[in-house]
Amino acid sequence: MKHKVLRYFKSLKQIFNTLTDKSILKGKQLSKNIFVSLQLIFMKEIAMAWFKRESKGITTSTEDKKEAPDGVWNKCPNCKRPLHYSEQVENQYVCHYCGFHLRIGSKEYFSILFDNNEFTELFANLRSGDPLEFEDTKKYKDRLKDTIAKTGLNDAIRAAHGLVDGQPLMVACMDFSFIGGSMGSVVGEKIARSIDYSIEHKVPFLMISKSGGARMMEAAFSLMQMAKTSAKLALLAKAHVPYISLLTDPTTGGVTASYAMLGDINIAEPGALIGFAGPRVIKETIKKDLPKGFQTAEFLQEHGFLDFIVDRREMKEKLASFLKMMVN
Numbered sequence: 001m002k003h004k005v006l007r008y009f010k011s012l013k014q015i016f017n018t019l020t021d022k023s024i025l026k027g028k029q030l031s032k033n034i035f036v037s038l039q040l041i042f043m044k045e046i047a048m049a050w051f052k053r054e055s056k057g058i059t060t061s062t063e064d065k066k067e068a069p070d071g072v073w074n075k076c077p078n079c080k081r082p083l084h085y086s087e088q089v090e091n092q093y094v095c096h097y098c099g100f101h102l103r104i105g106s107k108e109y110f111s112i113l114f115d116n117n118e119f120t121e122l123f124a125n126l127r128s129g130d131p132l133e134f135e136d137t138k139k140y141k142d143r144l145k146d147t148i149a150k151t152g153l154n155d156a157i158r159a160a161h162g163l164v165d166g167q168p169l170m171v172a173c174m175d176f177s178f179i180g181g182s183m184g185s186v187v188g189e190k191i192a193r194s195i196d197y198s199i200e201h202k203v204p205f206l207m208i209s210k211s212g213g214a215r216m217m218e219a220a221f222s223l224m225q226m227a228k229t230s231a232k233l234a235l236l237a238k239a240h241v242p243y244i245s246l247l248t249d250p251t252t253g254g255v256t257a258s259y260a261m262l263g264d265i266n267i268a269e270p271g272a273l274i275g276f277a278g279p280r281v282i283k284e285t286i287k288k289d290l291p292k293g294f295q296t297a298e299f300l301q302e303h304g305f306l307d308f309i310v311d312r313r314e315m316k317e318k319l320a321s322f323l324k325m326m327v328n
């Protein structure tokens with residue numbers, strides 16, 4: 001911009017020189033009017049130059065663009081009204097217009113549940129191997145590497161212990177952002193180790209499920225996690241240590257068919273999609289039309305699969321009272 005202005009002043013000087021050289025104005029006093037007019041013309045030119053693009057199109061490169069940080073404003077997927085990030089945090093990531101429970105990850109659940117957001121994370125460094133050297137549209141090894149870089153997570157689950165309303169609790173929480181919260185060998189191993197911790201320290205165990213099911217890229221290794229986690233939970237029951245399962249949106253596939261449904265208490269968040277297979281597969285198998293909303297938390301509670309549906313805003317309080325009851 002600065003060079004543009006300088007260029008115009010330079011040309012202004014040139015015009016004055018030309019006028020003087022050609023004797024048009026020689027000997028005459030440059031009238032005040034001409035001088036003011038010339039000044040106005042050039043000021044207008046400069047002003048126009050400020051608003052005129054020198055080259056067409058958008059020239060700012062993507063990395064130079066200053067955008068609002070991700071998630072500062074979010075649209076409620078249900079009522080489509082805008083939600084500011086600070087409002088979401090304040091309201092435990094529940095839409096304050098319609099009560100819709102936004103999908104959140106382990107970071108948010110830990111901050112909601114643990115006292116003062118203080119907890120000790122365990123087994124954080126476990127990462128998946130690639131024993132089958134699996135490849136679909138992408139090599140599994142590369143998919144893992146990319147997802148780790150993108151999410152900052154090492155797999156689809158995090159485990160931590162801390163205090164919930166002053167009572168110790170071991171929590172394992174799934175992250176949907178990591179390959180659809182799929183259950184692979186790391187998910188199974190972290191759950192198994194969390195249960196071991198619970199048994200050893202006599203601390204109740206809370207599992208927060210959010211998953212698309214088994215991790216296809218680990219094939220049979222993934223399916224084995226169903227048996228492994230179920231067997232570990234049997235040991236937890238034998239040790240008389242309470243287990244609470246919290247099913248969030250969505251909990252499907254092998255996760256529903258194993259640890260998610262094995263709680264001493266099974267809780268879900270309102271409106272959560274919970275099921276084993278998708279509706280189309282079930283319909284083709286049983287050759288019958290399916291009832292409306294048959295895979296929602298509300299339907300499942302009505303049919304005895306769930307004990308409670310708890311609003312996230314009351315989750316901590318409810319969990320604390322369950323823990324008090326179960327431990328004593």
Ligand SMILES: [Zn+2]
Pocket residue numbers: 076077078079080081095096097098099100
């Ligand atoms: Zn809403």
